[in-house]
Amino acid sequence: MRTGYAFLAALSLSLTPCARASFYLQDEWIGEEFYQAWNWETENDPTHGRVNYVSQAEALGKNLTYVDGNGAFVMRADDWSIVDPAARGRDSIRISSQSAYEEAIFVLDLKHMPAGCSTWPAFWTLSKAGPWPNGGEIDIIEGVNLGTHNQATLHTTPNCTMPPDWWREPQTGKTADSNCDTAANFNTGCGVIFTDPLPSCTSYGAPFNRAGGGYFVMYKGRDSVKVWFYPRVGYVPKVIRDGAGRGQRVRPDFTWGLPAANFPFFPDHCNYDQHFDAHQIVFDLTFCGDWAGSDGIWPTSGCGTGTCPDFVNNNPSAFAEAYWEINSLRVYTSQW
Ligand SMILES: *[C@@H]1O[C@H](CO)[C@@H](O)[C@H](O)[C@H]1NC(C)=O
Ligand SMILES: *[C@@H]1O[C@H](CO)[C@@H](O)[C@H](O)[C@H]1NC(C)=O
Numbered sequence: 001m002r003t004g005y006a007f008l009a010a011l012s013l014s015l016t017p018c019a020r021a022s023f024y025l026q027d028e029w030i031g032e033e034f035y036q037a038w039n040w041e042t043e044n045d046p047t048h049g050r051v052n053y054v055s056q057a058e059a060l061g062k063n064l065t066y067v068d069g070n071g072a073f074v075m076r077a078d079d080w081s082i083v084d085p086a087a088r089g090r091d092s093i094r095i096s097s098q099s100a101y102e103e104a105i106f107v108l109d110l111k112h113m114p115a116g117c118s119t120w121p122a123f124w125t126l127s128k129a130g131p132w133p134n135g136g137e138i139d140i141i142e143g144v145n146l147g148t149h150n151q152a153t154l155h156t157t158p159n160c161t162m163p164p165d166w167w168r169e170p171q172t173g174k175t176a177d178s179n180c181d182t183a184a185n186f187n188t189g190c191g192v193i194f195t196d197p198l199p200s201c202t203s204y205g206a207p208f209n210r211a212g213g214g215y216f217v218m219y220k221g222r223d224s225v226k227v228w229f230y231p232r233v234g235y236v237p238k239v240i241r242d243g244a245g246r247g248q249r250v251r252p253d254f255t256w257g258l259p260a261a262n263f264p265f266f267p268d269h270c271n272y273d274q275h276f277d278a279h280q281i282v283f284d285l286t287f288c289g290d291w292a293g294s295d296g297i298w299p300t301s302g303c304g305t306g307t308c309p310d311f312v313n314n315n316p317s318a319f320a321e322a323y324w325e326i327n328s329l330r331v332y333t334s335q336w
Contacts, residue, residue: 025248034073049120050312077285102277106125107243119322121283135276139155145302150193160180177190194261219252292308
């Protein structure tokens with residue numbers, strides 16, 4: 001019998017030489033747990049936003065962060081103060097996980113994301129070792145101003161490009177750019193704009209919030225990066241909706257459906273080991289800056305005729321919707 005089992009084990013290994021890793025729960029944050037194991041960053045915004053990132057103590061003291069009646073973790077912008085033009089900017093929050101993850105699946109259950117004129121929120125990952133762009137950046141949720149479609153984007157060192165759409169594995173989103181190199185195209189990155197599950201169109205901004213939010217899932221593997229989006233009202237794979245317990249295996253399969261964005265890695269286009277390593281997770285909310293406030297974007301954003309920084313300084317009530325409300329974040333890491 002012993003021999004028989006060994007033979008069967010050897011046979012199944014040889015029949016599945018390309019088996020993908022399985023993933024198991026590594027970290028989970030719900031409610032107050034976000035006050036541990038995250039850095040609350042207070043540096044000047046590297047993207048030049050009209051923002052003042054505050055410490056955890058200051059954010060708690062000003063009630064810019066709290067756990068709400070639903071047990072959800074909230075991080076918000078100041079929506080009551082006029083900002084002195086001489087001040088650094090409007091109070092907001094940027095946090096990064098102390099842990100970094102190599103191959104992993106990230107599942108965010110999000111009830112509300114920051115929305116409104118001048119806002120530029122992002123949920124993303126980047127190399128802990130760096131310095132940027134070494135080790136890469138993966139933007140999972142990103143958009144600006146009154147936008148209604150999410151965009152997922154990779155930013156890398158040179159020589160990482162995405163193959164043409166016809167060559168990619170399928171994705172439901174639309175490729176905006178195929179060169180991930182930060183030195184190309186003014187650091188546009190290789191982005192995919194979500195063409196949301198019709199007819200709901202709820203992957204970003206006010207429509208996302210009105211629909212009660214949803215789930216963003218990012219798979220980071222040596223073969224590819226993939227991002228899925230599931231509106232809360234609609235089909236959500238059970239393991240994504242409920243989360244997996246310790247020891248319960250998670251792996252992307254056909255029940256997850258097509259990803260909204262798919263970034264395949266091939267040795268001659270983009271090699272994981274050359275461009276990516278262990279990533280921290282970041283949530284931030286800035287205003288104006290290199291994207292939301294840029295000359296090509298702000299004037300046509302539908303946010304009025306003044307400058308973006310003036311808008312931020314003088315319109316506190318415009319920031320009432322500028323908050324993250326997070327039900328949970330789970331990270332599953334690979335074990336072979
Ligand atoms: C913080 O703000 C929330 C939302 O407005 C409110 O429900 C809560 O009572 C506030 N907490 C404090 C301590 O002011
Ligand atoms: C990018 O590829 C070119 C051509 O293959 C090569 O000459 C160059 O050294 C590569 N650059 C980096 C940073 O790897």
